[in-house]
Amino acid sequence: MDFAAQRHALVAQLRAAQDVSEPVAAAMLAVPRHLFVPGVEPEAAYRDEPIVTKLDADGRPISSSSQPAIMATMLDQLDVRPGHRVLEIGAGTGYNAALLARLVGPEGRVVALDLDEDTVEQAREHLAAAGVSGVEVLCRDGAAGHPEPAPYDRLIATVGVWDLAPAWLAQLRPDGRLVVPLDLRGVQVSAAMERDGERWVSRSVAPCGFMRMRGSFTGTEAVVVARQDPMLMLMLPEPREVGDVPAALDAAPTEITVRREEAAPPFTVAMGMALWLALHEPRWCALSGDFGSGPGFTAGVVEPGGIALLAVSGSLVARGHGEAGARLAAELAAHVRAWDEAGRPEASALRIEAHPHAPATGATPAGGGAVVIEKRHTTLVLGFG
Structure with a gap:
């Protein structure tokens, strides 16, 4: 069975609850999620729920198939077009990479990175089982990106990131866009960001929650x-x-x-x-x-x-x-x-600026009322409205 009816029901549920674009809906209708979580009952694969797929030695989740609702939100934030080159940080099961492959089409390219070799091998197997082409899955520390096919049109992280890695910004085209679950003092938001001169500015922000990035770019949580x-x-x-x-x-x-x-x-x-x-x-x-x-x-x-x-x-x-x-x-x-x-401001009302290489003097580019968060590589300036 290909469980097409279950996919249709899931997409209908998502579109009743939030805006989902036609291209993203079509990709979710076309890609069989159950093939990317083979140890899970197929019916469960089409619930709007995250599915944990890997635990560490202490029993803590370190890899999953994300909740379809937030996947749809982030893919629409990313605004992928046919022919785009996309870099994904956090390959996981390979399902999100498969959706990206549908969005970029046969002329596009998707590169997905993951820290663990077993996760990479499984993602490759899932993609092959689903008949998905145009995706390269590599075992890499995502903080360094993958410079060989750069520049990329789009970059998406499917793990929580503490800061914007310099390699990501360098490997994007000048008019490129990145979407990452960005840590704001322990709270994550999915921030879609583009260059504006020497800084990066959010174009949209949505609430989210992801497992934190491991490797050289581990945060402070x-x-x-x-x-x-x-x-x-x-x-x-x-x-x-x-x-x-x-x-x-x-x-x-x-x-x-x-x-x-x-x-x-x-x-x-x-x-x-x-x-x-x-x-x-x-x-x-x-x-x-x-x-x-x-x-x-x-x-x-x-x-x-x-x-x-x-x-x-x-x-x-x-x-x-x-x-x-x-x-x-x-x-x-x-x-x-x-x-x-203050009107109970939500994440969607948040504006984020990321200023790379803040001055060593401690001076910040904040205006009146802005909240400033110092990171390793950027200074974040945040405000509502």
């Missing part, structure tokens, strides 16, 4: 096990001292009700606040895992004396735990009010 049973994971934008978080979470909380009637879904509120805190609060954190009623995600503030977290259940509450919990809850509530007063 840190994950701490906050509790083993039930499992809770604390995510920090960089390693820092947070004290005894499990003990703090076991302490009776101090609660501040910020909004008595909260209509937005809990995950939407948590994601919106995560982005706001990432840009405005150096002590911010995210907590994910089993909250007692199933998987969940929330954002907050943590320091050695305690932790404060958002809770959404009919009302919007800042809940503080530990010795400093009351103070942290009040500070988190103030952030929520500021986010409210």
